[in-house]
Amino acid sequence: MTEPVYTRSESGAGPAPRPDAAPPEAAEPRAVQPGAASQPPAPSQSLRSALAGVRAEVGKSVVGQDSAVTSLLIALLCQGHVLLEGVPGVAKTLLVRSLAAALSLDTKRVQFTPDLMPGDVTGSLVYDAGTARFSFREGPVFTNLMLADEINRTPPKTQASLLEAMEERQVSVDGTPRMLPDPFVVIATQNPVEYEGTYPLPEAQLDRFLLKLVLPLPERDEEVEVLARHAAGFDPRDLRGAGLEPVADADVLARARAEVSQVQVSREVLGYAVDVCRATRYSPSLSLGVSPRGATALLRTSRAWAWLSGRSFVTPDDVKALAHPTLRHRVQLRAEAELEGVTAEGVLDTVLASVPVPR
Numbered sequence: 335m336t337e338p339v340y341t342r343s344e345s346g347a348g349p350a351p352r353p354d355a356a357p358p359e360a361a362e363p364r365a366v367q368p369g370a371a372s373q374p375p376a377p378s379q380s381l382r383s384a385l386a387g388v389r390a391e392v393g394k395s396v397v398g399q400d401s402a403v404t405s406l407l408i409a410l411l412c413q414g415h416v417l418l419e420g421v422p423g424v425a426k427t428l429l430v431r432s433l434a435a436a437l438s439l440d441t442k443r444v445q446f447t448p449d450l451m452p453g454d455v456t457g458s459l460v461y462d463a464g465t466a467r468f469s470f471r472e473g474p475v476f477t478n479l480m481l482a483d484e485i486n487r488t489p490p491k492t493q494a495s496l497l498e499a500m501e502e503r504q505v506s507v508d509g510t511p512r513m514l515p516d517p518f519v520v521i522a523t524q525n526p527v528e529y530e531g532t533y534p535l536p537e538a539q540l541d542r543f544l545l546k547l548v549l550p551l552p553e554r555d556e557e558v559e560v561l562a563r564h565a566a567g568f569d570p571r572d573l574r575g576a577g578l579e580p581v582a583d584a585d586v587l588a589r590a591r592a593e594v595s596q597v598q599v600s601r602e603v604l605g606y607a608v609d610v611c612r613a614t615r616y617s618p619s620l621s622l623g624v625s626p627r628g629a630t631a632l633l634r635t636s637r638a639w640a641w642l643s644g645r646s647f648v649t650p651d652d653v654k655a656l657a658h659p660t661l662r663h664r665v666q667l668r669a670e671a672e673l674e675g676v677t678a679e680g681v682l683d684t685v686l687a688s689v690p691v692p693r
């Protein structure tokens with residue numbers, strides 16, 4: 335058994351690590367704060383502590399990857415789907431399995447293989463000899479938290495069946511629509527697309543994912559800690575044995591989500607989020623900029639991050655902090671730019687540096 339080393343956020347004082355970019359600053363520019371009279375109630379401490387507890391549970395198995403853990407919480411608060419990318423062996427699967435173990439939600443995991451059929455994901459009609467009728471057998475997509483592991487190893491037809499279910503939150507088989515449970519969140523993992531034997535997800539459908547997270551390789555001291563835990567007997571297949579327990583449920587998430595929806599956004603900050611998205615449309619390096627749907631996604635994720643940070647209003651720094659994970663998969667590089675080594679991250683950095691911030 336290993337000891338949890340997660341020390342930064344158990345206090346419930348909010349997520350210490352940044353989601354992906356600069357953390358929100360303490361200084362709050364006046365222009366972006368709502369007036370005192372309209373101030374909504376502050377995020378409730380007990381709900382934020384419950385979510386900090388989820389982080390602490392995940393930390394019992396996963397070393398580091400703090401920004402990914404925070405971002406997964408943001409996705410749960412937004413009921414949005416996540417694409418998790420990283421080279422093999424950086425704990426993508428372990429991270430999502432740990433998150434599932436820390437929540438009392440129905441979870442299912444599907445390993446996407448080259449021979450997986452759409453019906454293996456959504457469910458299919460099966461013949462019941464007893465009643466001499468066809469009845470629908472639910473596929474693994476009928477769950478609260480679905481881990482779609484290595485989604486880009488399955489051919490497009492099966493990918494499409496999941497992407498449709500994600501978008502519509504229902505499955506239609508034989509003309510009958512069937513609603514998926516609430517909440518329904520898909521966390522899909524994929525290896526970087528240039529790997530052999532992979533089918534890249536259709537770019538036009540990538541924006542069904544609220545966030546795209548890129549898991550980095552660990553720092554040296556983190557990697558030493560991973561090994562230390564293994565040396566002490568940590569077994570990644572036995573998360574219960576590592577002490578992970580469910581510490582939050584659908585009710586906590588629903589109440590937190592209700593508070594997130596009360597988080598205020600001033601007209602100036604809305605304008606800032608829109609300006610950031612619009613600037614991507616004029617970037618000479620991009621053939622496709624962020625759509626208005628992407629702009630609404632940025633609003634949702636910024637709000638959830640403001641709430642997690644203990645604030646009842648969104649600042650431009652919240653928008654900045656969530657811009658990379660929310661927008662990186664919603665832009666398309668021009669071939670020439672790609673050849674010159676330009677990346678989506680680089681373009682977003684340029685955009686964030688050039689768009690005036692409301693004060």
Ligand SMILES: Nc1ncnc2c1ncn2[C@@H]1O[C@H](COP(=O)(O)OP(=O)(O)OP(=O)(O)O)[C@@H](O)[C@H]1O
Nearest residue numbers: 395396397421422423424425426427428429560570
């Ligand atoms: N940050 C980390 N914290 C704890 N364990 C880690 C970490 N990174 C790697 N490991 C170890 O490496 C193992 C491999 O992780 P996992 O199977 O989750 O990787 P993956 O990213 O899903 O790989 P693949 O792309 O091959 O599916 C884990 O079971 C764990 O033992």
Ligand SMILES: [Mg+2]
Nearest residue numbers: 426427483523
């Ligand atoms: Mg994996």
